[in-house]
Amino acid sequence: MPSHARSAAREAEANPAFRVAARAGYAANGILHLVIGALVIAVGLGAAEDSDQTGAFRAVAAAPLGAVALWALAVGLVALGAWHLLQAFVPRGLSVPRRIARIATEAPQGIVFLVIGVVSASVALGARPRAEQAAEDVSQGVLTLPIGGFVLGTVGVAVAAVGVGFCGMGVRRSFRDKVRLPDGRGGGALTLLGVSGFLAKGVALAIVGVLLIIAAIRVEPDTAGGLDGAVAALVALPAGPLLACIVGAGFLAYGVFTIFRAKYARLGA
Numbered sequence: 001m002p003s004h005a006r007s008a009a010r011e012a013e014a015n016p017a018f019r020v021a022a023r024a025g026y027a028a029n030g031i032l033h034l035v036i037g038a039l040v041i042a043v044g045l046g047a048a049e050d051s052d053q054t055g056a057f058r059a060v061a062a063a064p065l066g067a068v069a070l071w072a073l074a075v076g077l078v079a080l081g082a083w084h085l086l087q088a089f090v091p092r093g094l095s096v097p098r099r100i101a102r103i104a105t106e107a108p109q110g111i112v113f114l115v116i117g118v119v120s121a122s123v124a125l126g127a128r129p130r131a132e133q134a135a136e137d138v139s140q141g142v143l144t145l146p147i148g149g150f151v152l153g154t155v156g157v158a159v160a161a162v163g164v165g166f167c168g169m170g171v172r173r174s175f176r177d178k179v180r181l182p183d184g185r186g187g188g189a190l191t192l193l194g195v196s197g198f199l200a201k202g203v204a205l206a207i208v209g210v211l212l213i214i215a216a217i218r219v220e221p222d223t224a225g226g227l228d229g230a231v232a233a234l235v236a237l238p239a240g241p242l243l244a245c246i247v248g249a250g251f252l253a254y255g256v257f258t259i260f261r262a263k264y265a266r267l268g269a
Contacts, residue, residue: 018079023262025080025113028073030259032116033197035059036227037251043231044244052227053116057123070124074117081113083267139212140221153216160209166202170195179264190264193257200250204230 035056050058060066060073088106142148169175175194181187207230215223234244 018083019267021076021079022083022267023265025076025078025083026262026265027259028076029080029113030255030257030262032056032073032077033201033251033255033258035255037248037253037255040231040248040251041245042248043235044241044248046241050228054119054123054128055228057120058128061123067124070120074120074124077113077117077120081110081115081117084110084113086110136221139215143216143219143221149216149219153213156209156212156214156216158209159212160206163202163205163207163209166198166205168202170198170202178266179261180266181264190257190260193253193260196250197254197257200247201254203250204247207233 032053036053039050039055039059057070057073060069063069084106088103088110094102139152142152145151173191173195175198176191179190181190204227208226211223211229211233215221231244231247234240234247237243
């Protein structure tokens with residue numbers, strides 16, 4: 001990054017208004033996960049719903065003042081994405097390995113939040129995207145390439161690895177390094193929510209990764225899918241509806257934890 005661009009980025013990072021916007025982004029992400037959790041539980045109980053981000057946005061759009069809420073979510077999520085990108089490239093005094101590791105962890109998060117924020121804005125403008133169909137279409141396009149199966153399989157492995165990483169953060173409680181939890185019962189309750197939420201999200205992402213790997217091996221793009229496909233795969237298992245409800249409850253826990261993270265996040269840590 002050129003020096004003048006890096007200087008401007010550091011000024012943006014230090015801006016109090018931008019930090020407030022980033023915290024609002026955590027709250028927006030938490031609200032999104034609360035809606036997803038409710039949809040996952042509904043699917044576990046037999047409802048025919050899209051239990052992914054686009055399904056959540058459509059549910060918000062159908063509520064009173066839904067468009068206003070979607071624009072608020074979009075602004076918060078884009079701000080959070082920008083914050084993660086700044087955290088990837090701005091910090092000084094890092095060794096080359098640490099800088100590479102920081103970019104590898106922060107930049108993808110920033111891109112994901114930016115994309116989700118744009119999707120929220122598009123739904124506010126009237127679009128009704130379906131992530132599941134989009135995932136299948138993209139998978140089909142990739143599989144037409146000469147090395148498409150390898151590419152899709154590699155993406156599946158990466159997504160599954162992220163899922164395992166989320167589970168590891170839940171088990172080790174390493175997410176506490178990113179927040180300043182209050183002392184006493186409040187901190188203990190938030191830790192429990194974090195453990196449950198990170199495990200649930202990790203399981204869901206791991207299933208998404210496995211579905212992508214299966215689609216690559218079988219050359220069946222219809223097998224690939226996002227979170228909605230992962231929930232459908234869960235429901236199809238023995239005791240699947242119960243498992244889906246447990247995962248949905250975990251998403252609710254993650255949502256509550258992330259809303260509180262808006263207050264307790266160590267920005268810049």
